[in-house]
Amino acid sequence: MKILLAGPRGFCAGVNMAIETLETAIRLYGTPIYVFHEIVHNKHVVDRFEREGAVFVNAVDEVPEGATLLFSAHGVAPEVRRVANERRLRAIDATCPLVTKVHLEAIRYAKQNYHIFLIGHEGHDEVIGTMGQAPGAFTLVETAEDVAALPFGPEDKLAYLTQTTLSVDDASRIINALKDRFPQLVGPPKDDICYATQNRQEAVRRLSQEAQLVLVLGSQNSSNSQRLAELAREQGVPAHLIDGADEIDPAWFTGSETVVITAGASAPERVVQDCVAWLQQRFGTTATGVTVEERTVREEDVYFPLPKEIRSAAAAVQLPMG
Ligand code: SF4
Known part of the structure; x- marks a missing residue:
């Protein structure tokens, strides 16, 4: 064989950054430490951090007031940040910068009054976080077959964005179907698949x-x-x-x-x-x-620095970083 x-x-670089952020946060602040959603979608990684004292939650109100809460690599909606702030949580943002880039594109399109088609999978943490950037401005499109039923016309201002982890081929089929039906469609210069x-x-x-x-x-x-x-x-x-x-x-x-x-x-x-x-x-x-x-088949040399709130907290106590 x-x-x-x-x-x-x-x-990938985003997962490395998120894992290193949680490791450093545990060294800095001890446990329990709360994480909004799975830090990354992997059973071994989640089990390991649970053993080390991380508590994974699906809602901010599960976190005691004043505790430390880390946002996972998949990103969160601004509403989650608002509630965390209201509960006086020490928030650490381990959102992958490539997800943040999609969030910023969403905010830009929504400000310009575009309706945005998000190509992605319903219920995925990243999709929920991205759609939360501009509630009401999004329609989720999961397949090329969904396109025919979209209730929009030639007069509508329309844009598209994609989840970062899609099949390149499926995404391009859906983008083509959208462009065929809506020639006025605009999108990012390069698709968002990372x-x-x-x-x-x-x-x-x-x-x-x-x-x-x-x-x-x-x-x-x-x-x-x-x-x-x-x-x-x-x-x-x-x-x-x-x-x-x-x-x-x-x-x-x-x-x-x-x-x-x-x-x-x-x-x-x-x-x-x-x-x-x-x-x-x-x-x-x-x-x-x-x-x-x-x-x-392809070399990778991508590195994302840890979130600045972690870097400054580590520097303040002279915590050696890996
Ligand atoms: S967007 Fe890409 S680089 Fe970032 S965490 Fe997801 S898979 Fe990794």
């Missing part, structure tokens, strides 16, 4: 052509991980989205000589290496054994 380890895979989502999709697109099976490490509620598994299936290659090696079914590998392993932007590298070790243990005893090849 040959394992192709897709590169880039796993943590570099990490695009690069991980590109790696799966290329490498799945050489494989009979794709394993995606990531949690079921991770949008970008789901898209990686879907993309492999669209290429005609069976794919499984799993949280770790304990979910592997040995029957998947019948007839698979080459297996691609990748990981969503919130999945730790440790779970990838656990899967490799599992496969080596299971199939490494055959005559041909298991070979592992790193295949990087």
